[in-house]
Amino acid sequence: MPNEATRTSSGSTPRAAAVLFDLDGTLTRPYFDFAAIRAEIGLAPESRLPILESIELMEPLQRKQAEEILLRREREAALASELWDDAHAVLAALRTAGLILGLMTRNSRVSAETVIAKHGLKLDRVHTREDGPVKPSPEPVLALCAQLGVAPVAVWVVGDYLFDIQSGQAAGATTALMIGDAAVPDYADQANHVIRRLGELPALLGLGARLPRTSAPGLP
Numbered sequence: 001m002p003n004e005a006t007r008t009s010s011g012s013t014p015r016a017a018a019v020l021f022d023l024d025g026t027l028t029r030p031y032f033d034f035a036a037i038r039a040e041i042g043l044a045p046e047s048r049l050p051i052l053e054s055i056e057l058m059e060p061l062q063r064k065q066a067e068e069i070l071l072r073r074e075r076e077a078a079l080a081s082e083l084w085d086d087a088h089a090v091l092a093a094l095r096t097a098g099l100i101l102g103l104m105t106r107n108s109r110v111s112a113e114t115v116i117a118k119h120g121l122k123l124d125r126v127h128t129r130e131d132g133p134v135k136p137s138p139e140p141v142l143a144l145c146a147q148l149g150v151a152p153v154a155v156w157v158v159g160d161y162l163f164d165i166q167s168g169q170a171a172g173a174t175t176a177l178m179i180g181d182a183a184v185p186d187y188a189d190q191a192n193h194v195i196r197r198l199g200e201l202p203a204l205l206g207l208g209a210r211l212p213r214t215s216a217p218g219l220p
């Protein structure tokens with residue numbers, strides 16, 4: 001799909017052909033209470049292993065129960081999800097500029113599709129945990145690139161957590177970490193860009209009027 005040249009102000013980043021978004025906390029307001037889910041599943045509060053990876057290590061019966069809890073919690077959260085105020089406008093602006101839009105999430109397919117349908121999101125491809133390895137692996141980025149016919153170097157990955165950045169970076173994509181009003185996390189320097197809101201993206205991609213840009217100290 002042709003698109004206008006979209007370069008960052010530095011001019012060092014190839015034009016973007018596609019943008020791959022994280023879902024929870026990025027297109028939507030954060031809608032998971034991870035601590036409550038971990039508690040119901042019975043994961044130790046002090047464990048630093050994420051939920052999906054913890055479930056993979058369980059015995060079959062325990063694993064089945066944990067997966068049922070997770071699916072129920074995901075379904076409830078998806079139904080209650082709320083988009084960020086500027087999500088529709090930003091997606092529309094990127095699409096108007098000819099960019100391909102994808103989504104990659106560690107959510108289940110049914111959870112992601114519930115959020116997408118609830119809010120009428122228009123996305124070209126959606127990668128969920130049923131589709132293969134999940135973030136922080138680069139695989140979801142590479143799989144979406146193959147399906148969309150774009151090179152990773154022409155892709156931006158936008159997310160609100162370390163795994164989004166690690167996944168995009170390992171795939172060779174340009175990464176943007178969205179932090180909202182939170183303090184800049186210590187891993188922010190792994191991202192190519194740090195933004196507070198989705199609304200900063202169009203300008204960062206070289207589209208339309210430039211908006212104030214927020215970057216972490218020490219970023220290239």
Ligand SMILES: [Mg+2]
Pocket residue numbers: 022023024025026159160161
């Ligand atoms: Mg997220």
